[in-house]
Amino acid sequence: MVSAVHFTLLASVSASTWEDFKAEYGKYYNGEDEETKRHAIFDANVEFINAENAKGHSYTLGVGPFADLTAEEFKATRLGYTRPESDGEPVMETHSRLAGEQLEDRIDWTEKGVVTEVKDQGQCGSCWAFSTTGALESGYALSSGNLVRLSEQQHVDCDGFPNLGCMGGQMKNALKWAMTHDSCSEESYPYTASGGILSSCKSSGCDVAMPAGTVTGVKSLAGLLGKASDEDMMSALAQQPLSIAIEADQAIFQHYTGGVITDSCGTNTDHGVLLVGYGTDAGVDYWKVKNSWGSSWGDNGFVRMTRGKNICGINSGPNAPLFGSSVSV
Numbered sequence: 001m002v003s004a005v006h007f008t009l010l011a012s013v014s015a016s017t018w019e020d021f022k023a024e025y026g027k028y029y030n031g032e033d034e035e036t037k038r039h040a041i042f043d044a045n046v047e048f049i050n051a052e053n054a055k056g057h058s059y060t061l062g063v064g065p066f067a068d069l070t071a072e073e074f075k076a077t078r079l080g081y082t083r084p085e086s087d088g089e090p091v092m093e094t095h096s097r098l099a100g101e102q103l104e105d106r107i108d109w110t111e112k113g114v115v116t117e118v119k120d121q122g123q124c125g126s127c128w129a130f131s132t133t134g135a136l137e138s139g140y141a142l143s144s145g146n147l148v149r150l151s152e153q154q155h156v157d158c159d160g161f162p163n164l165g166c167m168g169g170q171m172k173n174a175l176k177w178a179m180t181h182d183s184c185s186e187e188s189y190p191y192t193a194s195g196g197i198l199s200s201c202k203s204s205g206c207d208v209a210m211p212a213g214t215v216t217g218v219k220s221l222a223g224l225l226g227k228a229s230d231e232d233m234m235s236a237l238a239q240q241p242l243s244i245a246i247e248a249d250q251a252i253f254q255h256y257t258g259g260v261i262t263d264s265c266g267t268n269t270d271h272g273v274l275l276v277g278y279g280t281d282a283g284v285d286y287w288k289v290k291n292s293w294g295s296s297w298g299d300n301g302f303v304r305m306t307r308g309k310n311i312c313g314i315n316s317g318p319n320a321p322l323f324g325s326s327v328s329v
Contacts, residue, residue: 080125118301122193165196
């Protein structure tokens with residue numbers, strides 16, 4: 001009898017959690033078979049989440065917007081950074097720290113009014129476009145005093161090879177593209193989470209939020225081994241947020257809700273994001289990263305990752321746009 005009661009309690013909790021999940025994230029499924037399939041995936045993910053949280057990590061996992069996706073489905077729809085096989089072009093400018101420079105203990109650009117709200121790339125491999133506009137928005141705000149929302153869809157539709165819209169792309173090339181093209185406002189060229197190499201570019205007629213020529217170069221932090229030092233990243237971050245790539249195809253990213261990720265997650269970078277800060281929490285040094293999976297994911301759309309270990313390949317070639325002195329302040 002006790003066993004039956006216990007089973008009934010577990011079943012009701014599971015059902016309640018599933019119903020709450022559907023209601024919170026507006027989930028609707030095409031027929032009973034599809035919902036049954038999604039419910040089973042959800043239950044397996046909840047089991048994984050509970051098992052990981054029981055291990056006492058410095059981060060927490062929870063039921064988020066991707067709890068009804070398999071790991072394969074998550075990887076296929078929410079990433080999009082394509083690593084260059086080689087980069088034969090000369091680096092336009094590298095970051096150089098000043099002799100004797102004292103690094104700050106903590107930086108958080110989200111507290112300075114120069115970072116736009118967390119956006120959502122949807123089921124499109126356009127993370128590279130969001131990382132690009134994030135770096136441009138913040139850099140331009142610091143240079144001009146004017147925080148604008150730039151169009152990711154413009155990059156998806158108009159930014160040429162090797163960037164392929166929802167099929168993936170590279171931030172360094174997108175930042176260079178912004179040097180010679182007017183950047184449209186997001187309001188006049190809204191995001192559709194679709195498009196790419198066959199799309200029709202609609203830049204003409206949009207409201208120009210950042211004119212061509214405003215960006216004068218791209219600063220690379222990649223060293224001889226293709227990896228930046230923590231100190232160089234901290235120094236460069238003191239000047240502006242950085243466009244970076246990480247490996248984010250792991251379950252801890254899919255279900256992350258807070259804390260500092262310390263587990264190994266590989267260095268095969270596949271996701272473009274924006275580095276907005278760093279600090280120390282409970283003795284753990286961390287990086288603070290703005291993601292493009294909406295504010296309902298993670299810590300209000302952000303994730304913190306341990307600093308000092310090149311975790312998830314975070315040190316692999318950060319870039320930042322440069323702005324000319326002619327930009328009015």
